[in-house]
Amino acid sequence: MEIRPGLNPASEVPLYRQLSVYLHRLIESGELRAGDRLPPTRELAGQLGLNRTTVSAAYELLETHGLIKGEVGRGSYVSGAGNSGAANALRTVQDEHLKWSRLLTPSVAPPAPPAAPGVISFTNSRPSDNLFPIEEFRASCLEVLASPNMKALLQLGSPGGYEPLRRFLLDRAVAQGVARVGDDILITNGCQQALDLLRRSLVRPGDKVAMEDPVYPGLRNLFLESGAELIGIPVGRQGLDPVALQRAFDAGARLVVVTPSFQNPTGATMPADHRVAICSMARAAGAAIIENDIYSELSCALPDSRSPALPRLKKLDGNVILLGSFSKVAFPGVRVGWIIGPRPVIARATELKQLADLHTDHLSQAFLLHFAQSGRLAAHEAHVLEAAREKLRALEESCRSHLSDCTWNIPSGGMNIWIGLPAGLDAVSLRGLAQQAGIDYLPGRYFAVSRAQDSGLRLSFAGLEPGEIREGIRILGSLIQRAVGLRGVAAQSPALAMV
Amino acid sequence: MEIRPGLNPASEVPLYRQLSVYLHRLIESGELRAGDRLPPTRELAGQLGLNRTTVSAAYELLETHGLIKGEVGRGSYVSGAGNSGAANALRTVQDEHLKWSRLLTPSVAPPAPPAAPGVISFTNSRPSDNLFPIEEFRASCLEVLASPNMKALLQLGSPGGYEPLRRFLLDRAVAQGVARVGDDILITNGCQQALDLLRRSLVRPGDKVAMEDPVYPGLRNLFLESGAELIGIPVGRQGLDPVALQRAFDAGARLVVVTPSFQNPTGATMPADHRVAICSMARAAGAAIIENDIYSELSCALPDSRSPALPRLKKLDGNVILLGSFSKVAFPGVRVGWIIGPRPVIARATELKQLADLHTDHLSQAFLLHFAQSGRLAAHEAHVLEAAREKLRALEESCRSHLSDCTWNIPSGGMNIWIGLPAGLDAVSLRGLAQQAGIDYLPGRYFAVSRAQDSGLRLSFAGLEPGEIREGIRILGSLIQRAVGLRGVAAQSPALAMV
Numbered sequence: 001m002e003i004r005p006g007l008n009p010a011s012e013v014p015l016y017r018q019l020s021v022y023l024h025r026l027i028e029s030g031e032l033r034a035g036d037r038l039p040p041t042r043e044l045a046g047q048l049g050l051n052r053t054t055v056s057a058a059y060e061l062l063e064t065h066g067l068i069k070g071e072v073g074r075g076s077y078v079s080g081a082g083n084s085g086a087a088n089a090l091r092t093v094q095d096e097h098l099k100w101s102r103l104l105t106p107s108v109a110p111p112a113p114p115a116a117p118g119v120i121s122f123t124n125s126r127p128s129d130n131l132f133p134i135e136e137f138r139a140s141c142l143e144v145l146a147s148p149n150m151k152a153l154l155q156l157g158s159p160g161g162y163e164p165l166r167r168f169l170l171d172r173a174v175a176q177g178v179a180r181v182g183d184d185i186l187i188t189n190g191c192q193q194a195l196d197l198l199r200r201s202l203v204r205p206g207d208k209v210a211m212e213d214p215v216y217p218g219l220r221n222l223f224l225e226s227g228a229e230l231i232g233i234p235v236g237r238q239g240l241d242p243v244a245l246q247r248a249f250d251a252g253a254r255l256v257v258v259t260p261s262f263q264n265p266t267g268a269t270m271p272a273d274h275r276v277a278i279c280s281m282a283r284a285a286g287a288a289i290i291e292n293d294i295y296s297e298l299s300c301a302l303p304d305s306r307s308p309a310l311p312r313l314k315k316l317d318g319n320v321i322l323l324g325s326f327s328k329v330a331f332p333g334v335r336v337g338w339i340i341g342p343r344p345v346i347a348r349a350t351e352l353k354q355l356a357d358l359h360t361d362h363l364s365q366a367f368l369l370h371f372a373q374s375g376r377l378a379a380h381e382a383h384v385l386e387a388a389r390e391k392l393r394a395l396e397e398s399c400r401s402h403l404s405d406c407t408w409n410i411p412s413g414g415m416n417i418w419i420g421l422p423a424g425l426d427a428v429s430l431r432g433l434a435q436q437a438g439i440d441y442l443p444g445r446y447f448a449v450s451r452a453q454d455s456g457l458r459l460s461f462a463g464l465e466p467g468e469i470r471e472g473i474r475i476l477g478s479l480i481q482r483a484v485g486l487r488g489v490a491a492q493s494p495a496l497a498m499v
Numbered sequence: 500m501e502i503r504p505g506l507n508p509a510s511e512v513p514l515y516r517q518l519s520v521y522l523h524r525l526i527e528s529g530e531l532r533a534g535d536r537l538p539p540t541r542e543l544a545g546q547l548g549l550n551r552t553t554v555s556a557a558y559e560l561l562e563t564h565g566l567i568k569g570e571v572g573r574g575s576y577v578s579g580a581g582n583s584g585a586a587n588a589l590r591t592v593q594d595e596h597l598k599w600s601r602l603l604t605p606s607v608a609p610p611a612p613p614a615a616p617g618v619i620s621f622t623n624s625r626p627s628d629n630l631f632p633i634e635e636f637r638a639s640c641l642e643v644l645a646s647p648n649m650k651a652l653l654q655l656g657s658p659g660g661y662e663p664l665r666r667f668l669l670d671r672a673v674a675q676g677v678a679r680v681g682d683d684i685l686i687t688n689g690c691q692q693a694l695d696l697l698r699r700s701l702v703r704p705g706d707k708v709a710m711e712d713p714v715y716p717g718l719r720n721l722f723l724e725s726g727a728e729l730i731g732i733p734v735g736r737q738g739l740d741p742v743a744l745q746r747a748f749d750a751g752a753r754l755v756v757v758t759p760s761f762q763n764p765t766g767a768t769m770p771a772d773h774r775v776a777i778c779s780m781a782r783a784a785g786a787a788i789i790e791n792d793i794y795s796e797l798s799c800a801l802p803d804s805r806s807p808a809l810p811r812l813k814k815l816d817g818n819v820i821l822l823g824s825f826s827k828v829a830f831p832g833v834r835v836g837w838i839i840g841p842r843p844v845i846a847r848a849t850e851l852k853q854l855a856d857l858h859t860d861h862l863s864q865a866f867l868l869h870f871a872q873s874g875r876l877a878a879h880e881a882h883v884l885e886a887a888r889e890k891l892r893a894l895e896e897s898c899r900s901h902l903s904d905c906t907w908n909i910p911s912g913g914m915n916i917w918i919g920l921p922a923g924l925d926a927v928s929l930r931g932l933a934q935q936a937g938i939d940y941l942p943g944r945y946f947a948v949s950r951a952q953d954s955g956l957r958l959s960f961a962g963l964e965p966g967e968i969r970e971g972i973r974i975l976g977s978l979i980q981r982a983v984g985l986r987g988v989a990a991q992s993p994a995l996a997m998v
Contacts, residue, residue: 028843097681098818100843103753103787104700107850129654137653138644141862145637154636154830155628182596189688193856200724201603205704222854225699246505254602276528277505280521284507288602316524319597331653333861344599351606355721356695357688361860362832363640 003044006106015050016057017110023058025101027067027078038068038076109221113446116435120472122459123440125216125264125415126332130465131387133380137331140371144363153362159354160346161187161338162365168373169324173340180318184346186353187360189335191294191325195222195257197349197356198290198321198339202255203228210248210256212240214418214447214456216264219257219292232449237409239263239270242277249285256287260313262295262414265447265458269411272310279317288345289313294325294337297381298462299413300389314340321345326368328415329381334364388413394466395473402477405484415462418444420455421480424487427457433479439472502543514549515556522557526566526577537567537575608720612945615934619971621958622939624715624763624914625831629964630886632879636830639870643862652861658853659845660686660837661864667872668823672839679817683845685852686859688834690793690824694721694756696848696855697789697820697838701754702727709747709755711739713917713946713955715763718756718791731948736908738762738769741776748784755786759812761794761913764946764957768910771809778816787844788812793824793836796880797961798912799888813839820844825867827914828880833863887912893965894972901976904983914961917943919954920979923986926956932978938971 005022007015026032038044041059045052059076062068069079115123144153153162160166166185173179188194195218203209205227211219213232223230231248233256234241240258248256258278260270270278282289291313299309314322325337339349353359371377395417396410407420421427427443434440442460444453459476461469504521506514525531537543540558544551558575561567568578614622643652652661659665665684672678687693694717702708704726710718712731722729730747732755733740739757747755757777759769769777781788790812798808813821824836838848852858870876894916895909906919920926926942933939943955958975960968 025843028846097841098782098785098787100841102785104843104847105703107847109850109854124655126655129650132650132653134649134653138649141640141644145640150633150637151628151631152832154631154633154832156623156625156826156831189856189860192854196855204604218854218857225851225854272528273530276524276530279524280505283520283597284505284517286507286597286601288597311528316528327655332655332857333651333653335856335858335860342596342599344603348603348606351608352724355608355691355717355724356855357692357834358717358831359834361688361834361863363863363866364860367862 003039003047005048007048007050014110016054016061019048019050019055019058020061021107022101023062024067025104027062029100030097031099031101032078034078036078038078040075108224109217110446112217113431113442116440119435119438119440120464120468120475121440122461122464122472123442124463125458125460126463127328127330127384127415128387128463128465131380131384132331133376133383136376136380137367137371140374140376141367143374144366144370149366153366157359157362159186159350159359161185161360162362162369165336165365165369168369169338170340173322176315178312178314178322179340182318182342183340184343186339186346186350187365188337188339188353189357189360190327190332190337191292191323192218192222192337193335193353193356194323194325194337194339195219195290195292197352198323198345199223199226199228200352201345201348202288207255208248208251208253210245210253211449212258212263212266213449213451214265214444214453214458215257215449216259217446220447220449223257230449232451234451235263235266235268237268238274239266239268240274240278242274242281245278246281249281249287254285254287255290256282257290257292258313259292259295261293261310262298262411262416264295264414265416265442265444266418267411267414267416268409268418269310269414275311275313276316279313279320283317283319289317289320291320291322293322294328295414297329298385298388298415300385300392301412318342326372326377329384330368330371330377334368336360336364336368385413388462390466391461391464391469394469395461398470398473398477402474403480405480415460417459417461419457419459419476421457422484422487423455425480425483426454428454430457430479430483433483434476437475437479439475441476502538502546504547506547506549515553515560518547518549518554518557519560522561523564523566526561531577533577535577537577539574607723608716609945611716612930612941615939618934618937618939619963619967619974620939621960621963621971622941623962624957624959625962626827626829626883626914627886627962627964630879630883631830632875632882635875635879636866636870639873639875640866642873643865643869648865652865656858656861658685658849658858660684660859661861661868664835664864664868667868668837669839672821675814677811677813677821678839681817681841682839683842685838685845685849686864687836687838687852688856688859689826689831689836690791690822691717691721691836692834692852692855693822693824693836693838694718694789694791696851697822697844698722698725698727699851700844700847701787706754707747707750707752709744709752710948711757711762711765712948712950713764713943713952713957714756714948715758716945719946719948722756729948731950733950734762734765734767736767737773738765738767739773739777741773741780744777745780748780748786753784753786754789755781756789756791757812758791758794760792760809761797761910761915763794763913764915764941764943765917766908766910766913766915767917768809768913774810774812775815778812778819782816782818788816788819790819790821792821793827794913796828797884797887797914799884799891800911817841825871825876828883829867829870829876833867835859835863835867884912887961889965890960890963890968893968894960897969897972897976901973902979904979914959916958916960918956918958918975920956921983921986922954924979924982925953927953929956929978929982932982933975936974936978938974940975 041055045055070076170185209228210231212235233244314320321341405422444456540554544554569575669684708727709730711734732743813819820840904921943952
């Protein structure tokens with residue numbers, strides 16, 4: 001069995017991960033079987049021109065997933081676990097498998113760390129289902145199902161979306177001063193598909209794309225898959241750094257994706273002058289802006305005369321491509337989002353939408369439209385914001401009480417907050433302890449674009465109750481304090497260090 | 500108020516326009532307010548290192564749009580108008596569009612010819628909505644909506660699909676001998692998305708991909724967009740030509756997409772021995788097969804001992820990747836399809852599904868599952884097949900009576916039939932006359948891969964009533980006869996030729 005992983009040192013994905021993905025695939029495809037011995041790390045490292053620790057790290061990752069087993073003095077073997085149980089019956093089929101590892105396109109997305117079960121989980125940027133207005137939504141569904149329109153809803157529709165929903169959203173955007181006469185709209189399966197269609201519309205392999213760093217991994221991975229060269233723009237308390245963005249434009253980036261309000265994962269919001277600045281910069285550079293606006297409606301700030309509501313970038317510049325969704329305010333399981341942007345962009349994205357899946361599900365479009373038009377969505381939103389204020393209060397109090405060694409900035413809305421750990425602590429190492437102690441979060445590394453982000457972590461609080469937030473942050477704080485203490489000890493006695 | 504427009508002399512946009520956009524934006528964002536005085540042109544020009552006429556031109560533009568007002572001897576002031584009428588703001592935006600034609604990726608898909616309204620339309624390969632069992636489907640929806648499961652359905656789900664639906668479909672496929680233990684399933688937004696995800700999983704730019712010729716354009720265009728080199732395999736009465744497929748494998752194709760039953764657009768079905776042959780050929784070549792199986796359940800043939808039901812390719816070879824959908828048997832507007840295939844393929848496609856749109860809409864998955872489990876889908880299918888037999892009879896009688904100059908092969912099911920025109924006639928030219936005469940169809944050219952297909956056309960009959968099929972084909976037949984007659988005349992007098 002020859003091991004030829006074809007590693008890419010220029011990739012964002014660390015080499016050990018590329019190697020482990022490759023080996024994983026060999027095991028899955030049956031090219032490596034239960035009982036097969038893997039080459040010793042030293043040997044494989046020599047063969048591939050890698051550092052031995054890279055190979056060891058790859059083996060460790062596979063061992064964590066139960067795919068291989070190390071035996072002292074004997075080396076590493078493919079374990080039965082991967083193919084176990086039902087899979088044994090497979091053997092005959094396995095025998096005749098095509099070499100899928102050669103046929104499949106390589107994965108560039110580092111796998112998401114699995115969330116721990118049964119703990120207070122800060123891992124998911126999603127709404128609390130305790131707040132779902134199930135009766136009200138059901139009522140909207142029943143009204144749609146009883147309408148004489150059902151025949152048309154069940155029949156094939158238009159790639160651009162369900163016309164009444166398109167009109168409703170576009171009218172609303174015009175009333176908000178966000179959509180202009182040169183704009184059009186495309187309905188998508190949530191914001192994720194909006195990003196995917198725009199990627200296909202605007203990015204060629206090798207193109208430079210600027211995005212916040214850290215950033216939502218579903219966005220980063222999407223652009224990585226398309227062969228784009230990512231330029232991570234640091235995010236501070238005021239969101240994306242305009243100076244670094246200008247450098248990215250100077251370096252040739254012609255697209256930036258930005259979440260100006262309650263960015264995921266940092267929770268940061270850009271002030272008005274930065275918003276104006278990046279629109280000017282993009283225009284001068286001839287670059288497109290994708291404005292990911294899925295969190296701004298979750299703002300608990302009460303605009304007053306001193307701090308008026310922050311304008312969407314789309315309001316400042318008609319060239320901006322605006323993404324919206326019902327998933328964060330209403331229901332993530334009902335997949336409806338949209339793109340509002342200049343007509344040529346929407347025309348191209350709509351063409352690609354037709355190729356991607358013909359059109360978004362009709363029933364969901366009609367249900368959500370009715371839910372919005374009936375006023376039930378607005379009532380739900382008010383209810384969500386009321387609950388959010390309590391959560392933010394719990395967040396602020398707990399951070400003050402328990403995370404005094406860390407850096408953080410309480411957002412005035414959204415779903416996420418970024419915690420900077422004290423110097424020397426590492427969010428990945430800390431996570432194992434956190435899971436044991438009854439909480440879970442996602443380490444900063446998972447959101448990294450061009451920088452390591454190892455000393456940060458994301459807490460997604462919107463899905464939790466205030467009491468859970470308090471208890472979770474109390475646990476996190478005590479873990480951090482202990483780790484900070486041990487860090488001192490570790491400096492004297494390396495054996496004790498665990499971070 | 501500092502004015503720092505960050506002008507770009509290298510831009511396509513003239514400097515005065517860049518400046519006016521910048522100032523416009525300051526006004527829109529409230530940084531410059533009604534009554535604020537702009538710097539004198541001479542002063543601003545000096546400050547920015549511009550020619551004074553550039554600044555004057557920018558001010559004039561703003562004045563034209565009512566955003567500023569010049570007063571003799573006093574300078575220019577921001578007027579109130581800028582923040583009012585939305586249409587005013589528009590005007591400039593229209594003027595300053597980004598050069599989208601340079602930023603957007605090029606379209607490779609020839610646009611679909613628009614269908615004529617108010618005619619007997621053979622243009623759409625979709626079910627008849629007259630047959631939709633709306634009451635029965637509504638009943639299933641209501642049962643799902645009343646279930647205690649609603650909270651989970653409205654929350655974020657799994658990229659692989661709604662677990663009960665996955666299990667139902669996989670169990671059914673196992674019972675049919677189609678899925679094996681090494682297989683897994685992914686729920687998609689209909690079959691179109693299944694194709695898209697498999698394209699991303701299996702095709703790199705420049706890869707050779709074999710497909711039927713003619714073929715459904717949504718399939719061809721998808722692979723064209725990915726930069727694949729398409730090899731069209733001629734389709735005859737017995738479907739795809741195995742000899743040509745072998746040549747494609749010899750030429751380096753490692754993927755073939757095939758619709759063995761009731762192919763779109765030809766309606767052709769592969770006999771059993773061809774099915775066995777292409778599985779063997781693909782295996783020997785180390786190539787993957789995607790089996791597009793969305794029409795086989797629409798078979799009106801009654802299998803008997805002499806002609807048993809034709810096996811799916813997936814039953815013959817576990818490596819085959821099988822695509823299914825509810826869209827052709829039930830409702831195209833509810834977007835649910837699936838992929839059943841070897842685990843490594845499903846793993847990669849699922850990863851891409853998450854990047855594409857997180858997961859398929861939950862409600863639709865639950866509705867269709869309930870519709871199937873309650874037995875309502877099977878009852879509907881029986882009803883559809885009963886109606887289909889009548890349509891096929893109408894098709895056969897009409898083709899015999901009116902298309903005796905053409906070639907055709909009545910399928911035993913599906914939705915489409917291919918009509919070969921008499922020599923010298925062209926389906927594109929004939930279409931204009933057909934629309935005037937009250938019918939519409941799609942010309943063969945629209946389905947072409949490597950061959951012109953100009954002398955063929957597709958009739959999609961499933962959405963029409965038997966009476967419409969008879970009347971439509973009668974009209975088509977008389978047009979063809981007239982054209983054949985004129986063709987003779989044209990040979991003598993070129994001026995009269997219209998095809």
